[in-house]
Amino acid sequence: MDVLIVNVALPTIAADLGGNMAVQQWVVDGYTLLFAALLLLAGSLADQFGAKRIFLIGAALFGAASLFCSFAWSMMALVAGRCVLGVASALLLPASMSLINEASPNPRYRAWALALWGAGGASASAVGPLLGGLLTPIHWSLVFAINVPFCLAILAVAPHIAPSPQRSTRFDWIGQILALIGLSALVAGIIQVGSAGFSAPSTLTLLVAGIVALAMFVYSQTKVSSPMMPLGLFRVRGMQVALQIGFIMIFNWYGMVFICTMFLQNELHMNPFAAGLVFVPSAFVTIVGNLMGGRIVTARGSKFSITLGLAIMIAGFLFEFLCARPIPVWVIATGLSVVGFGAAITTPAAAGVVLKSVSASQAGIASAMFNTFRQVGGAIGVAVFGVIATFLPSLDLALRAVFLASALLLAYVLAFEFLRWKDAPMTAATAESVA
Structure with a gap:
């Protein structure tokens, strides 16, 4: 939620606090970059000091940083606060999954708990743009302040969370x-x-x-x-496919959302609420795709799911690229929905490939690498597509360039998958964890 809600508010924040395209990019990338770079460290800290302790520290830090951002007096102060939010997010993510694992020794119960965890993220993606559109006209600071009650709720239920084991780890x-x-x-x-x-x-x-x-x-x-990143895993063909998918998908998505928000508000002069509504259909379609993705993987295998998902995303990007100028709002909403549906089918399949490609002892580090590549892709995507926008005469052309580049990058991944990777049968345990 914190990525999409801030994207919707960015033009209003820039109008109030000032800041060119580069500074606005840092409002997004200050968060995603620290999030990505510290994920592996945070996972190690959760093992060493206990997932509960690290999770609660992350929640408290996230709430404090959100409050700081809501009172930011300049763009530099806001970027600093967003960097702290990225650190807090890195602490929260691996610790949250460890807590689910500790509380759910039964594999079926754990799979259901992880499904709820994933549904929470999908729901947040759905309401993020809408909340951004509702809150920004009141005051942009509310898109950060809204995080504080959630963090306080987490801290309030902390006594009911069982203590986590601590392990001696090397980092x-x-x-x-x-x-x-x-x-x-x-x-x-x-x-x-x-x-x-x-x-x-x-x-x-x-x-x-x-x-x-x-x-x-x-x-x-x-x-x-x-x-922290065993290089031997890069020689595994399945890992090569999964890491490229994770990097390029989020590279495309974060960069596209960043430029799309600028286009809707700065070039089409839509208000924040209307701009936020454009993203809502794709978020709800993504929820449906998430529910279908695990079933398709178990029924047809990872390669079929990845091929189908990539093809759907390419079709969505090309549909948006080929439409008339200026790009109509309904085309953007429809294309985002098609891309989101394809991504929702592809992501669980790629996650399953990670688990199938390595031994059980390496599953943790392989999953951390996959999530790190995803977040790094998002940070670089915002940076690259933001640069493209500064060199093109209009945001309409910039958005078309984003759509075309995204389709070509996904076509490369699809070709790599066909030529260099052969799917292996999915085990029952892996299918259950993916579902």
Whole structure:
């Protein structure tokens, strides 16, 4: 919810606090970048200090950061608050799944609990744009303040949560630091291309620093005894497919939502409420797709589900790209719904591929890698598509470029899947966990 509700409010926030396209990108990417970069560390902390403790710390920090954002006096203060929100989200996500696992020793009960967990996320995606449209006209600060009651409710029921076990774990601190520096510098460099140009010294410095840090990160993973991202997993064809799907799908979606919001409010001059309504049909269609996705995987296998989902998403993006100028609102809403439905079918299949591709002892780290690639894709997608928008004469053309680029990237993944990966039969345990 916190991503989509803020996207709807961004034009109003910029009108009040100021800030060009690059600063608005950081309002989104400050959150997603820290979220992505710290997921693996947060999972390790949940194991070492107990999932309950880390979950409650994350909830308290999320509430405090949301309150800070609601009182932000400048765009720089808001970006800082969004970065803290990203840290809090990283603490919450793996700890929440660990709590479900601890509270649900029965596999069927656990599968149902995880389904409810997923439905909560899908419902939040549905109401996020609508709430953003309702609250922004009152005051944009409410899109952040609305998080506070939820966090207080979590803390209120904390005494009823069973204590979590603590385990002694080793963590790759060198890898974590290099990954954080590399990703932050790379995303900052991409955003800087749009505001200062590719040849500007600041742009080149950030891009080079990011590339060097990420290269050092990859090298470090071959030298440490407990790497945060085992490179051997990249040689597994199923993992190659799943990681590319996770990265490109969120790369496309976050970037598209960012530019689409700008187009609806800045070029079509829609109010925030009307702009938020455009995203609502896709969110509810996504809920239906999530319910169908697990069943399709168990009935027809991961490869069929991924092929079907990717094809539907490509069709949705091409439908939007080929329509007349300017892009009608109903076309955007319909195309978003088609893309969302395809993504909902693809995601559980890709998650199942992750579980099938590795041993049980590596399932945790493989799942963390999958989620990390997804969030990194979202941060880079907002940065790249925001840069594209600054170089094109209109947001209509920028949105068309986003649709075409998204379709081509998904077509590449579909070709890779056909040529280099053969699906393996799904076990009953894996099917149950995916469902």
